Amino acid sequence: MLQLSKLPRMRTLASTEDAYELCRQITAKYAKTFYPSTLLMSKPKRRAIWAIYAWCRLTDELVDGSEAGITTPETLDRWEQQLESVFAGEPVDDPDVALVDALQRFSIDIEPFRDMIAGQRMDLYRSRYKTFEELHLYCYRVAGTVGLMSTSVMGVDTKQYVTPWNQDAYVPTQQAIALGIASQLTNILRDVGEDSRRGRIYLPLDELALFNYTEQDLINGVVDERWRELMRFQIQRARKFYREAEKGISYLSPEVRWPVWAALMLYSQILDAIEKNDYDVFTKRAYVPTPRKLLSLPVAWLRAQAL
Numbered sequence: 653m654l655q656l657s658k659l660p661r662m663r664t665l666a667s668t669e670d671a672y673e674l675c676r677q678i679t680a681k682y683a684k685t686f687y688p689s690t691l692l693m694s695k696p697k698r699r700a701i702w703a704i705y706a707w708c709r710l711t712d713e714l715v716d717g718s719e720a721g722i723t724t725p726e727t728l729d730r731w732e733q734q735l736e737s738v739f740a741g742e743p744v745d746d747p748d749v750a751l752v753d754a755l756q757r758f759s760i761d762i763e764p765f766r767d768m769i770a771g772q773r774m775d776l777y778r779s780r781y782k783t784f785e786e787l788h789l790y791c792y793r794v795a796g797t798v799g800l801m802s803t804s805v806m807g808v809d810t811k812q813y814v815t816p817w818n819q820d821a822y823v824p825t826q827q828a829i830a831l832g833i834a835s836q837l838t839n840i841l842r843d844v845g846e847d848s849r850r851g852r853i854y855l856p857l858d859e860l861a862l863f864n865y866t867e868q869d870l871i872n873g874v875v876d877e878r879w880r881e882l883m884r885f886q887i888q889r890a891r892k893f894y895r896e897a898e899k900g901i902s903y904l905s906p907e908v909r910w911p912v913w914a915a916l917m918l919y920s921q922i923l924d925a926i927e928k929n930d931y932d933v934f935t936k937r938a939y940v941p942t943p944r945k946l947l948s949l950p951v952a953w954l955r956a957q958a959l
């Protein structure tokens with residue numbers, strides 16, 4: 653019996669160097685906040701983060717990008733098989749070559765990658781979330797997982813033990829997940845208008861009801877006191893997750909604390925921008941102006957030293 657998978661490849665894959673360069677380019681193009689942060693890391697770590705970013709970006713593009721219309725559950729099944737192959741040391745596409753190399757250098761678990769695909773699957777079949785519990789699961793899957801993947805590359809401070817009698821380093825897993833969730837909630841609040849035009853509402857419906865604000869109001873882009881109160885509530889919750897994340901940074905290896913503080917500060921300031929826009933996320937896109945971003949870097953550095 654002829655096994656297709658045993659046939660020699662029709663195409664040669666990129667070299668490891670070229671594959672990392674491709675992942676760097678993907679990160680530089682899409683991640684206006686994360687890319688500068690990664691430049692503050694050592695070479696092996698930043699290259700591994702680029703490989704992970706490129707994989708996450710490609711996964712997200714399957715359901716969110718320009719070709720999302722042709723994505724079916726089977727597309728994601730194949731993507732998951734490709735993931736298994738990468739973790740078995742067999743790259744399929746050029747960016748996989750970098751990920752395979754990164755997996756050999758760092759101890760990275762496959763589970764968060766599978767969970768992220770499960771999160772993208774949710775986007776295929778659902779466009780509403782009834783409760784925050786449901787939204788929380790979605791946020792863990794598409795973004796909390798990024799925290800887990802990144803932490804295994806960035807590493808922890810080996811001098812901080814779990815307890816004085818247990819010499820294993822403390823791993824700030826919950827705090828890493830919290831940063832992913834905080835960022836995803838921020839992303840959702842910034843993109844409410846854009847998402848509703850695509851037929852998607854991520855804000856929990858029971859919370860809309862709590863503030864007497866209807867789905868139809870949201871679709872019509874109504875900004876009134878009901879909406880502002882609802883947004884204040886959502887922003888407050890996102891900030892709680894940032895605060896939880898902040899507590900974990902000092903457990904990371906010292907050289908990555910600055911980049912992580914930078915990423916946290918830059919992303920969380922989108923919430924401040926939403927407030928400055930008086931909660932109009934329908935006709936305005938909240939963003940952090942470049943001078944503010946630049947000013948955040950030395951502040952992040954100070955926090956990385958002091959906290």
Ligand SMILES: CC(C)=CCC/C(C)=C/CC/C(C)=C/CC/C(C)=C/[C@@H]1[C@@H](COP(=O)(O)OP(=O)(O)O)[C@]1(C)CC/C=C(\C)CC/C=C(\C)CCC=C(C)C
Pocket residue numbers: 682683686689690701704705708709712794795796798799800802803824827828829831832835836839897898900901904911912915919
């Ligand atoms: C150094 C650093 C910050 C590394 C993380 C870089 C990385 C691998 C990011 C992957 C992002 C990605 C493409 C995920 C796919 C799903 C998705 C789109 C999630 C949203 C990201 C925003 O991406 P983007 O802005 O490009 O999307 P839009 O164009 O706006 O649609 C998310 C909001 C998730 C982002 C996740 C994080 C910020 C988690 C980072 C967590 C850590 C680095 C752990 C830190 C550890 C502790 C203890 C706090």
Ligand SMILES: Nc1ncnc2c1ncn2[C@@H]1O[C@H](COP(=O)(O)OP(=O)(O)OP(=O)(O)O)[C@@H](O)[C@H]1O
Pocket residue numbers: 682683684685686687937938939940941942
């Ligand atoms: N300094 C700026 N001046 C003008 N527009 C900006 C600026 N920063 C961001 N924007 C607008 O906001 C959009 C998203 O910006 P950015 O990529 O920084 O956010 P993000 O996608 O959430 O971050 P990241 O990709 O790092 O996760 C940009 O495409 C642009 O339209």
Ligand SMILES: [Mn+2]
Pocket residue numbers: 682683684
């Ligand atoms: Mn982006």
